[in-house]
Structure formats: structure tokens, C-alpha cells
Amino acid sequence: MEMNQQYLDMFIEESKEHLQACSDLLLELEKNPNDISIVNEIFRSAHTLKGMAATMGFEDLADLTHKMENVLDAIRNEKIKVDSNLLDIVFESVDHLEAMITDIASGGNGKRDVSEIVEKLKAIEAGKQIPSSTPVQQEIAADVAVEEEISAGRYLIYDEYDITVLQQSKEQGFNAYEITVSLRQDCLLKAARVYMVFQVLEKCGEVIKSFPTVENLEEEQFDQNFQVAFISKDSAEEIQKKVSKVSEIENVVVVPLTDEMVRKASKEEIATKERQQQDLEKSNQAPTKQKEEPAKKETNASKQSAHSKTIRVSIERLDILMNLFEELVIDRGRLQSIANDVKHSELTETVERMSRTMGDLQNIVLTMRMIPIETVFNRFPKMVRSLSRELNKKINLEIIGAETELDRTVIDEIGDPLVHLIRNSVDHGIESPDVRKSKGKPEEGTVTLRAYHSGNYVFIEIEDDGAGINKDKVLKKAIERGIVTKESALSLTDKQINELIFESGFSTAEKITDVSGRGVGLDVVKTTIQSLGGSISIESQEDVGSKFSIQLPLTLSIISVMLVEIEKEIYAIPLSSIIETSIIKKSEILNAHNQKVIDFRGKVVPLIFLDEVFEVPRSEAFDDEYQSVVIVRKGDKLAGLVVDSFIGQQEIVLKSLGNYLKNIFAISGATILGNGQVALIIDINALMK
């Protein structure tokens, strides 16, 4: 059972990848509708998906993929032309497939009513889109005939060399057979079974040919059946018995290979050869295309080899690894202090070397959690395409920096906010083509999605060259909704006005469209991003465009902090909110309305005495002429946190306080220090109202 789950997980992951590849390539195909190599690649992905789905027993999924494959095949054989309407339907199928996979992933059986889309695909496949000229019809008819033959179990095609071999072996008294082996539906290690079948066969004869090819068989690139041409002195019955002994095999059919079968097949072969010849001529006519193709193949190959060098590890296991590693860190701390006490040079040396190795190890463990943001970004091209068709807009989506790496936990959370922002840009930002024209802009609007690293942060920007934010409209709405008063509205800066659209219950959409304005506003986006420890800002100029910038911590699990001490307690203050540390004289502290303040570079900054806030028990009153102050910031407000002393800057692993202690005032989490003790992390946002 557990095994099945494991295979299911693998199936889901891989299916998602193939579907992603399908949508990416379909988009590319729309741009280069004549590039058959793209169709071939889509076909390959679809075919693999079909095979996997059939193996796992998801009939509906396999069936729909099969129908889609037929359409792709027709495109590939240039029986139908690629256009946007056709692609709409193929995209729709991909959507259905995605929905099925999602269903399977959430424990369903992947069943779904797809009759409508299947009808559409069948209609395309039947050539309804092309003018019905007789030769084409005939070709289709012929093709159907071939397909029927294939479904009747005729796959193997013999060339002249094969025929010679077969004839010679017959003269030597060998029998030639065609063997069709069907693996069981639930066969888990198909390649292994194939190998075993070949082993059996090679003991009693020689395999001349196989369908699919041996390489494909090894890579499990087939459904349930494969065929081999086989010469042996044994009888058909004996061979059948021997092969059937291999487990997980459903059926073995051994048919004597007649001359007629060989010849008929070779005729087909000639036909395909002719077709290949035609293709070659065509590609000769388009030399640039030919150049492109090998290059593409190369990149494909490198992609594949890179793929085979990775393994999937569940995030839970990484968490366990991380926890174990932290225990090691704690023990290292103890060893170090023991080594210091004992002052044994060999021990000291060993501990030092161990520390260095552990430093490297820590880096590796941490980077293992990082994955490129590509996994989030690559679902957007398709989304923008369907949105722009829905809204009758022309939109070009540019993606920059998809390779930027982020912590897995952040990746999981950031998808939905981004979907929202992109929908917002497409719906409210980019104008319709005629409006754009009248404004003197190109008809096609551009949405740019950009990601990059900077310091300990990742920035994600969504920029469009659309209408921008109409400030008067925003203000009017904000006053209407009671978010700001008329009086205060006058004093707002442009930036503040822009940021009003993040307020809850705010939507500038005049009419509710299908795309946005369904009650979920940008305020949700803002909250989500803030809950990830990030921030979002917006720049906009009317009729020029808007830019949403999201700033996110590289990882949620590791942050840089300043460790401070109050009495004997150690607290961590996130470096991201610290401006600087300073030591002030007691006499510099001023009183303003019962609030102690200091003059920090000409600015009046309130002081927060952490020992009071955290009710730290003091054995004796802390009295020093100098006070250590950490100047922190929340937005553009400043405050000074008064502590006993600074310990220093450190990277720490963020830990939750668990489910029992929730909503502790001004504490956002905890971490474990080198000595094994827990230190609490101060939540600056809560301290500064």
C-alpha cells in the first residue's frame, strides 16, 4: 500500500511536469505554428503521460490524453493546421487533464466528464476545420486503415536487412515468430519485466527486432504491450510457455512470421520512407529551421540528462534532517567547550575540523530546501493567454529571472498572491487594443514578471504598461467606503493613495468581471505576503503603467538576527527591522508625556524598555550610566529598544513555539542557540503599534 502511494506521488509529480511541458510548448507552438518539432515534443510528453496514466489505471485520463494525442498526430502529419481556435481546444484539454491530476492528488479517482471536449477533439481530428478536398479525405481514410491495423496488433515493420536475416535463418532451419507480450495493468517495474522476457528469449533464440525499440522499452516508453520478432528452433508453444513464466505478464501471443506479414509491413515502411523523404525536402527548403532543430534537440538532451541526476525528497524528510543537524550543532558547541577546558591539542584540532565540515554541511542542508521560482512562474503564460483571449486583449507576458531560488515554504505560499496580482494587471491594468491605440501605445500590452535576489531578500515584480492607477477614482472610492475621510484625503501623498488599493473591501473594478472583483481584494494579497515576512509596494503612473514590488525573505527558516541580553535572558531581534545599534548616555534620555524618548540624528525616537515589556525578573536594579539601544523601524516609524547588552549578529533557524503557546505578545517565534538553549525572537511589528 505504501509502495503504491509512493508510485502515486511520483506519478502525480511527473504528470504535472508533463502537463507543464505541454502548456509551455503549446504556447511556443502558437508563436511558431509551422514548427513541427514543437508538435513532436508535445506529442512525446502527451504520449508519456498517456502511458503513465494507463499504467496507474486512470482510464479517463489516459483516454483524454489519447484523443489529444490524435489531434497532435494530425498536426504533425500536416493534416490539420494550427490556429488559435484549435489551440484553445487543446489548452482546454490540458486544463481538464490538470483538473484530473489535481483530483487524483487530493485522493480522488481522476474521473471527470470530458465528453464535450472529447467531441471537440474528435471533430478536429476528423478534419472539420479543413476544406474537404478528396485527396485529403482519402489520406485520412488510409491513415485510419493503418491505425486499425495497428490496433489489430501489427506494429513491426521490417526493412530489407531484416528480411534477409529472416530468410537466411529460415534456410538454416530456424522458425521465425512474432511475439506480442502484454504486461499486467498493475505491473510496477515494466522495464525489469521486459529485461526478463528478453533474457528468456535470448536463451532459446535471437531477437531480430522489437517494437517499441529496445531503448524505449528500457525507458518504459510504452503502454502495456510490446512486440518482438524472434527466431528460434523451439516451437511456438514452447516459447509461449517459457515467456509466460515471467511474472506480472498478462498474455503472450506467439505467431509464426509468414512471408506475407513481412512483405505487407515493408510496403508500409516504403510509404513512411517516402513521407520522410518529403519532410527532408521541405526542411531543405527552410534551412533556418533545420539549423534550429539540432540545437533544440541538444538542449532537450541536456535537460533530460540533468533530470536523471535529481531525486525527489519530501520536505518532511528535509525537516527531520535539519532537526538532526541542529542537534549536532549543539553537541559541537559542547565539544568545543570541553576541548577548550581540556586543552588537548589533538582534540582541539579534531573539533575545529569538525566545525568546518559542519559549516559546509549546514550550507548544503539549507540550499536543499531552495527551489527555483520557475515552478510558480511557469503556470502564468497559459493563464495570461486564456485571460487575454477571454477579455479580448493583446498581452505579452515576459518572464525574467525564473531561475531565482527561494525556500520551498515561500514558494508554496507565493503562488496565489501572484495569480491575483497578474489577474489584476491583465484585467485592470492593460487596456483593450483600441483604447491603447487611441493613447498612442502599441496594441499589445506587456506584463513583465521579474524575480531577483538582493541581499537576504528575493524581489518579485509585476509590471505592466497599462492604464496605471487613477488617483481621483481611488480617492473617491476610498472616501465612499469610509477608508479615509475627506479631510485626511487631501494630505495623502501619491504613494499613500496608491497603497489605498490594498485596504480591505476595496475594488476599483466598475463592474464585476469573471476575472477579478469577486470580493477577494488586494488586501488578501498584502496579508499573505506580510505573513511570509515580506512586504509589497506599488508604483504607478497614470496611462504609463503600474509596478507591484514584493520583497520576500530568502527563506522562512533562517533569518539574520541580533542577539541581545536582558538580565540572563537572550532575545533575538530580526536584522531586517534594525537600523542600527547605539549606546546612549542616561542623561540623553528625555521625557515627553510619560514617554521616554531620545534624539536620534535629529529625530525624536520613543524608547521601549524591553525588561519592562517582557517583565524580566531582576535580581537587582540595572543601573548603568550607558544604555544599549537597538534602533528599529516599522514602516517609516522608528523606536529604540533598550537592552542590557548586545551579544552579536547571528544566523538562526526559525522555530515555532508550537500549538500550545499561540499569540504570545511581541514574540514571533523561537530559535535554538549554540548551547542548546532556546531564545525567543522579538516581533517588532507588535511592539510598535
Add this chain to the structure above:
Amino acid sequence: MVTVAEQESIKVIVFKLMDKEYAIPVSHVQGIEKMMHITRVPRTEKFVKGVINLRGVVTPIINLRERFGLPPAENTESVRIIIVQLDDVEVGFVVDSANDVIDIPVKSIEPQPEVVGVKEEAFISGVSKIGNRLLILLHLDKVLNLSE
């Protein structure tokens, strides 16, 4: 989880607070630890002593004496932290000592004797007399409920 009624007996961890013996079903106990450094968490209930590092997991600690309104004890060598898990909540109980695992026949469990005015009364799900020992079974849900 098998309900108590279906079982012949339940295995419990027995621990001491003052001079009384208490019991928690072993199925809820993750482990028993020696006393270690506890980091105080400010602005929490008084009986929440803080958090410890339990092999990489930050675990809250409750002092059961204080939770039950009993007088505080000196830290002795026998003091233990019993790590208890209830649903998705994991906490440690500081107890005077813990050194016994026994089976209690289900039949021997009686409802708590009605004594008025004892704070711990609210946390007791029943009592069981084993030989000459009187074991007090704890109602974990209520012990962990912060709003009481």
C-alpha cells in the same frame, strides 16, 4: 483510538506531585526527560514555565504543581519533565518524580470523589485504587486548556 471501555486495562505513567500519585495514559506520553534549561516566555500564564529545546523541537513546559495550585517545590534530582502529546499539542509537565508504569484494570476506575474546594478537582477524570495506592487519573484536555 480504542475507547477505554473496550479495553481490559490501560497502561499509565505514574508520577508524584506532593504526596499524591497521578496517572496519564502511556499513549499520550512521548517521553520523560530530566530537568533542563527552561527559557521563560514573557506574558504567559504563571504555570507556563517557558520552553525547552527537546531535540530540536521547541516545547512548552507547564509546572503541574502551579497548574493545580499546589505550593511550589524545590528543584531536586528526582524532578522530571513528562512530554505529553494531545492531538497536535505537545507540552512538557514538570512533576516531582516519575518512575512507574503500571496497568490499571478499567473496572477499578471510579469517578472522582466529590470533594469541594480543591482546584485540581477540575482536572481529574477518575481515580483508581491499586492495592493500597490511590492513583488520580488526569483529564488532559482540561489540564491543557489555557482559558480555564
